Amino acid sequence: MQHVISVLVENKSGVLSRVSGLFSGRGFNIDSLSVAPTLDPSASMMTIVTQGDDRIIEQITKQLNKLVDIIKVVDITENEYIEREMVLIKVSARQEERAEVFRIADIFRARILDSSSTSYTIEATGDAKKIGAIVDQLRPLGIKEFMRTGRIAIARKSESGEPAEKVKVPRPHRR
Amino acid sequence: MQHVISVLVENKSGVLSRVSGLFSGRGFNIDSLSVAPTLDPSASMMTIVTQGDDRIIEQITKQLNKLVDIIKVVDITENEYIEREMVLIKVSARQEERAEVFRIADIFRARILDSSSTSYTIEATGDAKKIGAIVDQLRPLGIKEFMRTGRIAIARKSESGEPAEKVKVPRPHRR
Numbered sequence: 001m002q003h004v005i006s007v008l009v010e011n012k013s014g015v016l017s018r019v020s021g022l023f024s025g026r027g028f029n030i031d032s033l034s035v036a037p038t039l040d041p042s043a044s045m046m047t048i049v050t051q052g053d054d055r056i057i058e059q060i061t062k063q064l065n066k067l068v069d070i071i072k073v074v075d076i077t078e079n080e081y082i083e084r085e086m087v088l089i090k091v092s093a094r095q096e097e098r099a100e101v102f103r104i105a106d107i108f109r110a111r112i113l114d115s116s117s118t119s120y121t122i123e124a125t126g127d128a129k130k131i132g133a134i135v136d137q138l139r140p141l142g143i144k145e146f147m148r149t150g151r152i153a154i155a156r157k158s159e160s161g162e163p164a165e166k167v168k169v170p171r172p173h174r175r
Numbered sequence: 176m177q178h179v180i181s182v183l184v185e186n187k188s189g190v191l192s193r194v195s196g197l198f199s200g201r202g203f204n205i206d207s208l209s210v211a212p213t214l215d216p217s218a219s220m221m222t223i224v225t226q227g228d229d230r231i232i233e234q235i236t237k238q239l240n241k242l243v244d245i246i247k248v249v250d251i252t253e254n255e256y257i258e259r260e261m262v263l264i265k266v267s268a269r270q271e272e273r274a275e276v277f278r279i280a281d282i283f284r285a286r287i288l289d290s291s292s293t294s295y296t297i298e299a300t301g302d303a304k305k306i307g308a309i310v311d312q313l314r315p316l317g318i319k320e321f322m323r324t325g326r327i328a329i330a331r332k333s334e335s336g337e338p339a340e341k342v343k344v345p346r347p348h349r350r
Contacts, residue, residue, distance in 0.1 A: 013199045088328075147329050152323070154296060
């Protein structure tokens with residue numbers, strides 16, 4: 001089973017190296033990882049997507065908690081959560097293919113960021129399934145470049161403990 | 176000056192640890208880093224955002240090229256490029272604040288992904304400046320959680336060598 005672990009760390013040199021060394025040294029696989037600043041300049045947030053049964057994940061979180069400069073470790077997948085990833089895709093789009101790329105972008109609510117005489121660059125966001133689906137749709141046209149952020153996740157339950165309402169949120173008004 | 180370096184690596188255990196160890200061991204600072212699978216299952220792409228003058232960046236790319244399991248190192252910021260980051264923000268949104276959150280999301284073309292009785296969860300994408308601006312707008316309402324992917328970038332110039340057209344791309348039709 002895939003787990004998304006968020007690790008709040010002190011913003012110090014060597015933390016990333018220690019965390020990634022812990023994974024490789026123990027043979028734990030990392031599917032994706034991102035590390036970026038938080039709103040507090042002294043801390044960074046790492047999001048690690050990894051595979052493993054409950055025993056392995058427990059072992060990983062215990063080992064992470066033992067490292068210096070680690071403030072907090074949370075397995076976000078333990079509760080309800082929202083996960084998202086962003087990809088940038090440069091896809092071949094000559095004259096006769098342009099309409100098709102537009103249709104695919106529209107279906108996946110993706111954005112066309114840039115255009116050349118032979119390609120479009122598209123930004124898409126979504127969970128793993130949606131990203132896989134847009135890649136499958138664009139692949140026959142010819143994907144020239146592909147960059148992805150790795151997944152990040154956020155708990156659905158709010159801090160005060162009450163579950164999030166499962167209401168349908170209306171889409172913002174488009175101008 | 177900030178540089179975005181993309182590093183294509185063999186998908187082997189320990190590569191991330193060696194790359195991050197190279198940075199910390201030499202005192203090079205990493206602002207953000209993401210590593211994720213590519214379309215080729217044997218390779219992963221790392222995107223590293225770092226600071227430094229040209230001499231330091233040259234040193235970094237040389238050192239990276241010497242590491243085993245590194246396939247290709249490109250300083251994307253050397254040429255024209257598009258950079259993007261995604262953030263997930265859970266912001267306080269009680270009844271009287273909801274309209275204001277909608278207005279801010281609309282201005283920044285952000286998406287509201289989830290709602291609870293006291294909060295909205297928003298997905299926003301953009302360059303560093305835009306992300307900074309939406310955070311500044313939402314901060315007075317109360318940001319409860321904040322996750323970001325770190326930046327990824329893609330060259331504007333297409334592979335065949337011709338520059339991308341600087342045309343305005345029409346927005347896809349909204350239904």
